[in-house]
Amino acid sequence: MHAVRLHTFGPAENLTYEEVPEPVPGPGQVRIAVGAAGVHLLDTALRKGAADQLPFPLPELPLIVGREVAGVIDAVGEGVAESWLGQRVAAHLGLVNAGYAEFAVREVEALHPLPDEVAFDTAVAMVGTGRTALAIEHLAEFTADDVVLVTAAAGGVGTLLVQAARNAGTTVVGAAGGAQKVERVRALGADVAVDYDDPKWPEVVRDALRGREVTVALDGVGGRAGRDALELLGFGGRLLLFGWSAGSVTELSAQDLFDRLLQVTVALGPRLLKVPGGLRAAQDRAIAEAAAGRLVPAVTRFPLRDAAAAHRALESRATIGKVVLIP
Numbered sequence: 001m002h003a004v005r006l007h008t009f010g011p012a013e014n015l016t017y018e019e020v021p022e023p024v025p026g027p028g029q030v031r032i033a034v035g036a037a038g039v040h041l042l043d044t045a046l047r048k049g050a051a052d053q054l055p056f057p058l059p060e061l062p063l064i065v066g067r068e069v070a071g072v073i074d075a076v077g078e079g080v081a082e083s084w085l086g087q088r089v090a091a092h093l094g095l096v097n098a099g100y101a102e103f104a105v106r107e108v109e110a111l112h113p114l115p116d117e118v119a120f121d122t123a124v125a126m127v128g129t130g131r132t133a134l135a136i137e138h139l140a141e142f143t144a145d146d147v148v149l150v151t152a153a154a155g156g157v158g159t160l161l162v163q164a165a166r167n168a169g170t171t172v173v174g175a176a177g178g179a180q181k182v183e184r185v186r187a188l189g190a191d192v193a194v195d196y197d198d199p200k201w202p203e204v205v206r207d208a209l210r211g212r213e214v215t216v217a218l219d220g221v222g223g224r225a226g227r228d229a230l231e232l233l234g235f236g237g238r239l240l241l242f243g244w245s246a247g248s249v250t251e252l253s254a255q256d257l258f259d260r261l262l263q264v265t266v267a268l269g270p271r272l273l274k275v276p277g278g279l280r281a282a283q284d285r286a287i288a289e290a291a292a293g294r295l296v297p298a299v300t301r302f303p304l305r306d307a308a309a310a311h312r313a314l315e316s317r318a319t320i321g322k323v324v325l326i327p
Contacts, residue, residue, distance in 0.1 A: 003101035007048025012311040025077035035120030037322035038068030066099020070123035088125035125297035125322035130286030133160035143171035152220035154181035156322035226250030
């Protein structure tokens with residue numbers, strides 16, 4: 001089969017498209033003929049060897065990169081019912097990195113059967129990014145009275161948060177970088193869509209809200225944009241941090257919290273595991289929301305052989321929504 005392997009940590013060009021043996025499912029496992037594989041920022045950190053950006057130790061090389069797949073089961077291991085053969089499924093591979101390939105194996109209990117109406121690239125977006133967005137939504141506890149500001153609103157998580165906040169009846173402010181992304185955020189249904197590359201974007205938000213204050217800020221950017229989002233929060237506002245695509249986390253101090261009685265939550269890692277039912281339940285719900293049409297992920301597609309280009313585009317923030325590879 002064809003797969004993308006990493007032999008040496010470093011730039012995107014170190015991802016090589018090559019022939020490797022097909023995996024064989026072991027006891028309790030199935031093999032998935034991959035229809036789509038997800039590309040995650042953690043994949044780029046792993047590729048670079050950036051151990052300080054990973055929630056797990058650097059693995060031994062060479063390896064096949066990739067954390068999320070969707071496709072059709074074409075082989076089963078010992079102890080797995082043959083009724084699984086031919087089923088459409090999605091799976092998060094956890095700490096195993098083997099998704100950038102034409103075939104992948106996973107334990108049967110980790111599989112999510114897919115309705116026919118859920119495309120493979122949609123499933124890949126929802127089983128990883130979707131579960132994160134729904135966990136953040138749970139932590140945010142939206143009410144119809146909220147004014148919700150989403151930074152990175154054209155990103156994989158951000159596009160889903162805009163929709164989730166809209167579905168909850170809130171007033172939604174979406175901030176993204178560049179005119180194309182702002183138009184995408186507006187098309188998602190945001191009440192206010194702004195370009196945070198414009199230094200005056202907070203003023204645009206204040207003018208558009210006409211005296212209302214932001215009550216919830218969901219920040220996936222950090223840096224100056226994250227600080228601007230914090231300063232837009234009204235008295236008693238809630239700030240949920242879920243990333244720092246700008247390269248640095250949002251700066252804040254205890255004084256910020258005392259001055260305006262802000263509530264701040266880091267909506268990553270172990271915090272997300274505390275949602276009811278855990279991440280497994282969040283994955284199931286994410287796929288169900290996509291099947292019902294209530295959440296529609298944005299997807300940017302690349303051929304599997306162009307994994308290096310996908311990494312470069314993701315790192316330069318040139319993509320909209322979830323990045324997927326198509327074998």
